[in-house]
Amino acid sequence: MTRMANSSSDIFSDVPSDVSFNSSSERGAVEILNSLYSALAELDLRPEEVILVSGHEKALRAVEPPKLPTPHRLGVPYGCALPAATGIRAANPRLSVIAIGSDGDMYGAGGNHFLQTIRRNPNVTHIVFHTVLCGEEDTPRSWRTGGAMNPLTVALCCGASFVARGSAGEPEFTQLLMKRAMIHQGYALLDILVPDVLDVPGADKERWLADNTYKLEDNIDGERLIDHVEAMNLAFEAKPYPLGVLYDCRNLPTLEEGLAPWQKDDRPLSQREAPLDAVWEYMKNL
Amino acid sequence: MNSKRNAIRQDASLCFCAAAEEKLRKIEDILGRLLSKAGFYVFIARRYGTGAHNDNSLRVRVSSTPVKAPVERIDYLFLLLGGLRPDVINHIASKTKVVGDVGTITRDSPKLREREAAIVELPLAARMKELDCGTHEAEAMAGMAAALFGLSVESSIVSLNVLFQRRDQYPEAVTAFRLGHALGIEVGEGILVARYLRSDKNEILIDADTALSLGTAAGGCNFVASPFPGALFDFYSNNAECLGAVTLRAEDKAGALNMCIGAAYTGARALFTTSDGCSVREAIETASFSETPLVIHTTPRYDPADMNTDEGQRLNAALCFGHGEFPCVVYSPVSVESAFALGTRAFAAAEKFRIPVLLMTDPYLSKTAYDMEPLRPSQEKENFPRGVPGYALDDREDAKERNVFKGVALKLRPEDERMRKLAVLRENALSPKLFGNPLYRTLIVFWGALQETLLEVLRTAETEGRFDTKSVALLSCEQVYPLSDQIGIFLKQAHRLIFVEHNATGQFARFVQAETGCIPTDILLKYGEGPFSVEDLTERLQNLLAPKEAAPPKTKRSELKAEIKTEIGKITKKDAEEKASGFPGLPVVAQLGSLAARTASAASPVDERSEGRTL
Numbered sequence: 043m044t045r046m047a048n049s050s051s052d053i054f055s056d057v058p059s060d061v062s063f064n065s066s067s068e069r070g071a072v073e074i075l076n077s078l079y080s081a082l083a084e085l086d087l088r089p090e091e092v093i094l095v096s097g098h099e100k101a102l103r104a105v106e107p108p109k110l111p112t113p114h115r116l117g118v119p120y121g122c123a124l125p126a127a128t129g130i131r132a133a134n135p136r137l138s139v140i141a142i143g144s145d146g147d148m149y150g151a152g153g154n155h156f157l158q159t160i161r162r163n164p165n166v167t168h169i170v171f172h173t174v175l176c177g178e179e180d181t182p183r184s185w186r187t188g189g190a191m192n193p194l195t196v197a198l199c200c201g202a203s204f205v206a207r208g209s210a211g212e213p214e215f216t217q218l219l220m221k222r223a224m225i226h227q228g229y230a231l232l233d234i235l236v237p238d239v240l241d242v243p244g245a246d247k248e249r250w251l252a253d254n255t256y257k258l259e260d261n262i263d264g265e266r267l268i269d270h271v272e273a274m275n276l277a278f279e280a281k282p283y284p285l286g287v288l289y290d291c292r293n294l295p296t297l298e299e300g301l302a303p304w305q306k307d308d309r310p311l312s313q314r315e316a317p318l319d320a321v322w323e324y325m326k327n328l
Numbered sequence: 329m330n331s332k333r334n335a336i337r338q339d340a341s342l343c344f345c346a347a348a349e350e351k352l353r354k355i356e357d358i359l360g361r362l363l364s365k366a367g368f369y370v371f372i373a374r375r376y377g378t379g380a381h382n383d384n385s386l387r388v389r390v391s392s393t394p395v396k397a398p399v400e401r402i403d404y405l406f407l408l409l410g411g412l413r414p415d416v417i418n419h420i421a422s423k424t425k426v427v428g429d430v431g432t433i434t435r436d437s438p439k440l441r442e443r444e445a446a447i448v449e450l451p452l453a454a455r456m457k458e459l460d461c462g463t464h465e466a467e468a469m470a471g472m473a474a475a476l477f478g479l480s481v482e483s484s485i486v487s488l489n490v491l492f493q494r495r496d497q498y499p500e501a502v503t504a505f506r507l508g509h510a511l512g513i514e515v516g517e518g519i520l521v522a523r524y525l526r527s528d529k530n531e532i533l534i535d536a537d538t539a540l541s542l543g544t545a546a547g548g549c550n551f552v553a554s555p556f557p558g559a560l561f562d563f564y565s566n567n568a569e570c571l572g573a574v575t576l577r578a579e580d581k582a583g584a585l586n587m588c589i590g591a592a593y594t595g596a597r598a599l600f601t602t603s604d605g606c607s608v609r610e611a612i613e614t615a616s617f618s619e620t621p622l623v624i625h626t627t628p629r630y631d632p633a634d635m636n637t638d639e640g641q642r643l644n645a646a647l648c649f650g651h652g653e654f655p656c657v658v659y660s661p662v663s664v665e666s667a668f669a670l671g672t673r674a675f676a677a678a679e680k681f682r683i684p685v686l687l688m689t690d691p692y693l694s695k696t697a698y699d700m701e702p703l704r705p706s707q708e709k710e711n712f713p714r715g716v717p718g719y720a721l722d723d724r725e726d727a728k729e730r731n732v733f734k735g736v737a738l739k740l741r742p743e744d745e746r747m748r749k750l751a752v753l754r755e756n757a758l759s760p761k762l763f764g765n766p767l768y769r770t771l772i773v774f775w776g777a778l779q780e781t782l783l784e785v786l787r788t789a790e791t792e793g794r795f796d797t798k799s800v801a802l803l804s805c806e807q808v809y810p811l812s813d814q815i816g817i818f819l820k821q822a823h824r825l826i827f828v829e830h831n832a833t834g835q836f837a838r839f840v841q842a843e844t845g846c847i848p849t850d851i852l853l854k855y856g857e858g859p860f861s862v863e864d865l866t867e868r869l870q871n872l873l874a875p876k877e878a879a880p881p882k883t884k885r886s887e888l889k890a891e892i893k894t895e896i897g898k899i900t901k902k903d904a905e906e907k908a909s910g911f912p913g914l915p916v917v918a919q920l921g922s923l924a925a926r927t928a929s930a931a932s933p934v935d936e937r938s939e940g941r942t943l
Contacts, residue, residue: 095590116593117618119610122586125578129590129598132574133551137594158579302568302575303550311574312595316548318705320570325542325702328532 077217097123121151124159134310160200164297171236194277204230205289211251258286339391347410352386354466364533371395374695396780400861412436461504468508475512535697543671546705551596553584560601585611601625613650621678625687643835655750658809662779692859693777757812764801771822775805795873819846
C-alpha cells in the first residue's frame with residue numbers, strides 16, 4: 043500500500059461521535075466504520091488515494107459519514123465488487139482499493155468472484171461484514187449440510203496470502219487487523235463478525251460475540267504466519283471463533299506485477315496516450 | 329506464364345474443405361500472404377471456428393482487381409482429410425474442378441458426380457508418405473493453389489520462411505509445399521486469373537477483427553477484459569507490451585465487465601469483449617448511470633447454448649441492453665475499413681459523452697479478410713477529465729446523488745439528464761452513407777456486413793444488365809442506435825424502400841419504421857445459411873427490380889376445388905389399392921399437400937416470385 047506525505051487537512055480522522063445512521067444495518071456498521079477511518083488515518087492515506095468498492099449500496103453509505111472527507115466510492119452490481127476492485131488496481135496500482143460489503147454480497151452473489159480474485163492475488167483489501175455465523179441459531183436458512191460457509195477455510199484453500207478475522211465487538215483489535223490487511227502486498231481477506239446487522243428481536247448479540255470469540259493475541263504484532271496447516275485448523279475452529287491474523291504469507295507475486303504496462307512505466311493508464319505509432323507500424327507490416 | 333492457361337478469368341474462387349480447423353488456418357496464412365504479396369487482390373472468408381466440424385471450409389477469392397465480397401461459385405475445390413463438407417455441396421457446379429487425394433475423392437465421388445463436377449484424383453497421400461511429410465497436407469494444398477496462380481516455388485518458399493519457421497517443422501513443410509506445387513502445375517490446365525498485377529500494390533491483407541483491434545488501440549484502448557479468448561482479446565494479449573494494455577481474463581461476463589467498470593472509473597480506456605454483452609445488463613446499466621465511459625464489443629460465440637450465429641438477430645437485444653432507459657450508442661461495422669474507423673470512434677464517443685458504447689460485429693465480417701489500403705490512425709482524441717485520482721468527479725451522476733445527501737439541490741433530476749443526453753447523442757449520431765445516384769428512386773437500406781456485397785451486386789447488375797441501377801442507391805447504416813435524423817431525410821426521398829438484413833424478422837426495418845415512420849416496401853432476409861453472396865443477392869434484387877413478364881392467368885378457385893374433389897376420389901381409390909398391396913400412406917399425403925399449396929397460391933395476393941416480405 044502506497045503511503046503518502048501526511049497533510050493534516052485532508053487525511054482521514056476519527057469518526058465524530060454525533061454521526062447518525064438511519065437503519066439497523068447502518069447502525070451495525072458503526073464499529074467497523076470507526077475502525078476503518080482510524081486505520082486509514084494511521085496509515086497517512088489521503089481520501090483521493092483510496093477507493094471503496096461495494097456491491098451493496100448500504101455498505102457504501104455506511105462508510106460515508108457526512109462530516110468527514112470521503113474517499114472515492116464505486117458502487118457496482120450486487121456481488122461484483124471484487125472484479126471492479128481488481129480492475130481499479132490493474133489500471134492504477136497507486137491507488138489503495140478496499141472492497142467492502144456483506145457476506146451475501148461477497149460470498150453469496152459474488153462467490154465465484156471471491157474464489158477467482160484470491161487466485162489472481164491483486165493488491166486489494168477485502169473487508170466483509172459477516173452476519174451469518176452470528177445469527178446461526180435464530181436465522182431461518184435452507185442449508186441442509188455443512189451449515190454456513192466458512193470463508194476463511196475457502197480462502198486458505200484457494201491460496202489467499204492474508205486471512206484474518208475481526209469482530210465488531212473488538213473495534214481496536216479490528217483496527218489493527220485492518221491496518222495489517224491494508225499494508226499487506228496482495229489479496230487480504232478480513233472477515234468481520236457483525237451481529238447488529240441482523241435485526242432479530244430478543245437476541246443479545248453483544249453477549250453472543252463475547253461468549254463465542256477469542257483473540258489470538260500472539261498473532262497481531264506483524265510477524266509472518268506461514269503455517270498453512272495451523273491456519274487451517276484455526277479457521278475450522280468454531281464457538282469460540284478465533285479472532286486475529288490466521289495466515290500472512292508475504293512476497294507472493296501480485297496481479298499488477300505481472301501486467302505488461304507496469305514493467306517499464308509506472309504512470310496510471312489514465313495518463314497515457316494512444317499508441318498511434320505502434321498501430322501504424324503494425325498495419326504497415328501486415 | 330504457363331502456356332496451358334487458356335481461359336483467362338477476372339477472378340477465381342477457391343474452396344478448401346477439411347475436418348481440422350488448424351489445416352484451414354494454415355492454408356489461410358500461407359496462401360493469403362503469398363498471393364497478396366505477389367500482387368493479387370485476395371478475399372478470404374472463413375467458415376471454420378464455429379465448433380461445427382461438419383462445416384469447416386475456407387473460401388479464397390483471388391483477382392487482379394479489388395474483391396471484397398463472397399461469391400457462391402467455386403472454380404477449384406480442394407478436399408483435405410475429412411472430405412466434402414455439407415454446406416459446400418450446393419455450390420458445386422459442372423465447371424467446378426475438384427482436387428484431392430484418391431482416397432478422399434473416392435469417398436465423395438457419388439455426390440460430386442451428381443453435381444457433374446470435374447474430378448482430379450491425385451496420389452497425394454502416397455507421395456507425401458514417400459517423402460516423409462505426411463502430416464503437412466495443408467502446406468501441400470497451399471503449394472498446389474500457389475502453382476495455379478503461377479507463383480514460383482522458390483520465391484514462395486523464401487517469402488514463407490517466417491511462417492514455416494514459426495511452426496518449427498521447416499524441412500517437412502517445405503517438402504510438402506514443393507510436392508503440392510509440382511502437382512498443381514500438372515493440374516493447372518485452363519486457368520486462371522488475368523495477371524495484370526500491380527507491382528506497386530500498396531494494399532494489405534487484413535481481417536476485420538484485426539482492423540477492429542487496431543482501431544480500438546488507435547482510440548486509446550489500454551484495458552481489455554473478457555471471460556474467454558476471442559480475436560480482440562488475443563490480439564491485445566499478444567501485443568500487450570507494444571500497446572501498453574492490461575489484459576485480464578475473468579471468470580465470467582459479469583466479472584469481466586465489472587473489471588472494465590473499475591478500470592474506466594480510474595481513467596483507463598476499457599474494452600469489454602464478449603459473446604453477448606446483453607446478458608450483463610445490470611453492469612451495463614451501472615456504467616451508464618455512473619457515467620463511466622466503456623466500450624463493449626460483442627460477437628456471437630459458438631456453443632451449444634448459443635446457436636444463433638447471425639449477428640443480425642441480435643439487434644433487438646442490443647437496442648435494449650439494459651433494464652432502464654439510459655443513453656448509449658450502438659455501432660455495427662459494415663466493412664473492414666468501417667471496423668477500424670468505428671473502433672476508434674467508439675472510444676471517442678464513450679469519452680465524449682461518458683456512456684457505454686456497444687460495438688456489434690457481424691460474425692460474417694469477423695471471419696472476412698481482404699486487401700485494402702492501410703489506414704493511418706486518427707490523431708483526434710477526446711480526453712475528458714474523469715476518474716481518480718486528480719480528476720474532478722463533481723459532474724458525475726453519482727456525485728450529484730452524494731450532493732443530495734449533503735443537502736445540495738439538483739437543477740435537474742438524473743432521469744431528465746439522461747434523456748437530455750440521449751437527445752444530444754441523436755444530434756451527434758453518425759450519418760448514414762449514401763452510395764449511388766443521389767437522385768435515387770429506389771433505396772436499399774442495410775446494416776452489418778453487407779456493404780461490399782451490395783456494391784458488387786450493383787456493379788454486376790449494371791455490367792450484366794440484370795436491372796436498372798441508375799435509379800438505385802445504397803444507404804449504409806453504421807450507427808444503429810440512436811438513429812441519425814439524416815436517415816429519415818434519405819428514406820423519405822425514396823419511392824421504393826428495400827431493407828436487406830441477416831435475420832429472420834427484419835429487425836432493423838421494424839426499428840427504422842418505428843423511429844422514422846417510413847414503411848419498407850420490401851425486406852430481403854437471409855438467416856441460418858451463411859451470409860448473402862453476390863449471386864444470391866443479385867438474383868433476389870433482380871426479382872424485385874427487373875421488369876417482370878406478364879404472369880399467366882391464375883386458375884379460378886372454384887375450378888381448383890372441383891379438381892381437388894376429382895383428385896381425392898382418385899387418390900382414395902388408389903389408396904385402397906395400395907393398402908391392399910401393402911404400401912399405404914405417403915403418396916396420398918404428398919399429392920394432397922401439392923393441391924393444397926396450389927389452392928393457397930390461388931387465394932393469396934402475395935407474389936411468390938418475390939422473396940421479400942411486405943409489411
